[in-house]
Amino acid sequence: MTNLSSLPAEGYCRLSQILGNAQAKPPIPPIIPVARSTWYDGIKAGRFPKPVYLGRSALWKVADIRRLLAEIEKGGLPK
Numbered sequence: 001m002t003n004l005s006s007l008p009a010e011g012y013c014r015l016s017q018i019l020g021n022a023q024a025k026p027p028i029p030p031i032i033p034v035a036r037s038t039w040y041d042g043i044k045a046g047r048f049p050k051p052v053y054l055g056r057s058a059l060w061k062v063a064d065i066r067r068l069l070a071e072i073e074k075g076g077l078p079k
Helices: 015-019 036-045 062-075
Strands: 052-054 057-061
């Protein structure tokens, strides 16, 4: 299900690395295959990690994404 090779070992990642981008060259496969609106709704509901902003760029901690993936593998998307 997940493509962890596209995540850096540590640090931060962009939303396109998490949700994928089929129009990128080469295409970026999704790690968590949900729609962008679902992702932001999940952030508001507390199901998905909040971003860290560097200037206007939203980034997510790789550790938070790996923790989320571990939860998903245990029992599906958090409610």
